[in-house]
Amino acid sequence: MAKFKNFFATRWGIIGVGAFIGVIAALLQKLGNPGNMGICVACFERDIAGAIGFHRAGVVQYMRPEIIGFVLGSLIAAYIFKEFRPRTGSAPVVRFVLGVFAMIGALVFLGCPWRALLRFAAGDGNAIFGLLGLIGGIWIGTLFLKGGYNLGRVQKTYTSVGWLLPLTMLGFLILMIIFPQIKGEAKSGILFYSVKGPGMMHASLIISLLVGLAIGFAAQRSRFCTMGAFRDLILFKQTHLFLGLLALVTLAFITNLIVGQFHPGFVKQPVAHTMQIWNFGGMVVAGLAFALAGGCPGRQLFLAGEGDGDAAVFVLGMIVGAGFAHNFGLASSPKGVGPHGIAAVIIGLLVCLFIGFTMRKK
């Protein structure tokens, strides 16, 4: 009875999914994605925010099909395996705010947990400080969880509620087909497209979309989550999700070595800065926000695909957060933190602590 029918949820399943993401992410760089950014959920959602004009940072505007694929791939998997469960109502507004500050923290470091791992696997030493911050933030989150932090129960809801974010993503894809990128043009119809910088660097639409669908499918089945990996290790000494994370780093490292993308060092790393306190601090905020919201940015997309309306709100929070991050000068650049990045980290930490301390049940 206790045997799992779901292979992906076994030990080898999660290792396989982590390995798959590691290899594919490293290869996506070869196919055109930015340096050490084969896949970065935070950066790519930020690029989407740019594509629809929520911010006007000209170098990071592109409708990333990987993100669209993540949500739709998860939706397909959830339907095939009868796991689509439309649900919502567990403090959505809190999840929105956590999404906003998760994005702001991630953009001070310049990457989500996936990218932190990919940067590390490519020899970027600055990522070590980001990863330490991530672990620190999640650790604070586990203290709140032990202390009774809880955003409350979800309610079952209409099927169409679960469909809203997948439909939004489908809409984004349709916009991208109606208004395709025109070489050298910063705008096509209503969509913005970077003509320089990381936003200009991307694999072809079809490859990005197919990769996104495959990862979305596999990650929904396996419950792959980088925040959960550290959280379960700290909270329960459970290594299940952590093995997936280790597989991602290891295989990304090996792939980088093979294709000549491993360049150890701290300076001149692609889309990275060397202000280590803020690499650390940004990810403390992000890690704490992910822990309080119950999933890393990738996991939130996969949850949204299987009908979780609260995860969908977190995703929307992240996209709006990217607007704040670039419009207010909070996001870092290779030159270092933005003019107001440090203030944003402090405010983000205070907001997360406020949420953690005040939302607990006896």
Added chain:
Amino acid sequence: MSIIVDAGGLSCPQPVLMTLNKIKEIQKGEIIVKVDTDTSKENVSRAAQSQGWDVANIQKDEAGYRLTIKKE
């Protein structure tokens, strides 16, 4: 009469935390854990087994799953 842990509607890691707390409290016996997603079902099963408990039965119902976990 079994002890019931109602983790329906709660997301990770709450169902696991609640189950482990109950396991710690009663040491042995039988617990019924109510969850609403497949992820929670898998996580609770894995956590119970890591504590040396058996997953004796998994029943699907309207609200999700009822897991019966046991330790003699």
